[in-house]
Amino acid sequence: MTSSLRWTPFDAGGLRWQVVPFGRMATGGTLTLLPGTSVVVAIGAFDGLHAGHRALLSAAADDASRRGVPCVAVTFDPDPAALLASSDGCAGMRLLRCDDRAAALLDAGADVVLSLRFDEGLALRTPVDFVGEVLCSSLAPVAVHVGENFRFGRNGAGDAEVLADLGRTMGFSVVPHALVRKSGLPVSSTRIRTLLAAGHLDEATLLLGRYHYVRGMVEHGRGEATAFGFPTANIRCDAQDCMVKEGVYGCYITCGDRAWPAAANVGAPPTFGGDGRAFLEANLLGFSGDLYGQEVSVSFIRWLRASRKFDSLEELERVVLGNIAWVSEHLGSSEIPISTYNCGWAGAQR
DSSP states (O other): OOSOOOOEEEEETTEEEEEEOOSTTOBTTBOOOOTTOEEEEEESOOTTOOHHHHHHHHHHHHHHHHHTSOEEEEEEESOHHHHHSOSSTTTTOBSSOHHHHHHHHHHTTOSEEEEEEOOHHHHTSOHHHIIIIIIHHHOEEEEEEEETTOOBSGGGOBOHHHHHHHHHHHTOEEEEEOOOEETTEEOOHHHHHHHHHHTOHHHHHHHHTSOOEEEEEEEOOOOHHHHTTOOEEEEEEOTTBOOOOSEEEEEEEEETTEEEEEEEEESOOGGGOOSSOOOEEEEESSOOSOOTTOEEEEEEEEEEEOOOOOSSHHHHHHHHHHHHHHHHHHTOSSOEETTTOOTTTGGGGO
């Protein structure tokens, strides 16, 4: 996946949209939606593009293919749940950045991704205004696919049934989709965030259908791991990104078209005290060079151990070497071709 998709901004219905105008129906890298073009629409926040989201997008793409029209994914930035969430806990943390989400939507079957700026003005629109002034002023939907728990309009007054009633008036059908269930419970972004925060990485991976990953900038760190002879990347991630529970993980680090296995510590290492900053410190296998100032992605594959304070540098080195040995045996010990692995998506199929 890429974090540098070409967004094109435009205004419609008095609102700010962005569009990724290319996908599997594109010719020469672009697909232009002229006013009045018939489309099949899938609407949702789609944070994380988990198994349920991908099932909905696949069905919408199949519907569009049968009708011979483009499949358009309409999403929101920021995620309405993040804007309306309490400041406590992980409720407002994003599983995917907006451009990564767009790339994932294209991968799941969308031909075009439209991102609508979610702000107070949009939140206060009634369901009728949302459909008439937002959805149908910019698109000509013949069918709209949503999850059965989809809510829209002021105070969440609109649901799939309300949308279907409006669709009968405005000329489109509505296809509500039952929520995908795993381990007896619905798959949801909220459930996945909670699992990641609690350290239940394997279950979160199952619900996502891929490995969870975050992006961050490589900066100069404390230097202790380098003194042990380990190639180290100290990575600062955005505070809005959903981070896994503190601990040590087997990971893949991706930078541009290159990827490496790594053992990564999430959170301020207790042995050296530190200033309380939350950061990620990764020991890369098979790496040589300089990543300072570059953006990398970190995909979390397996939880290895909790972080703890060591009595000596010798004990720390012995344990870290054990972590690296696990990574070498299970994830590899050298650079991985990007055609084999790219962030969390292809990695989940390894």
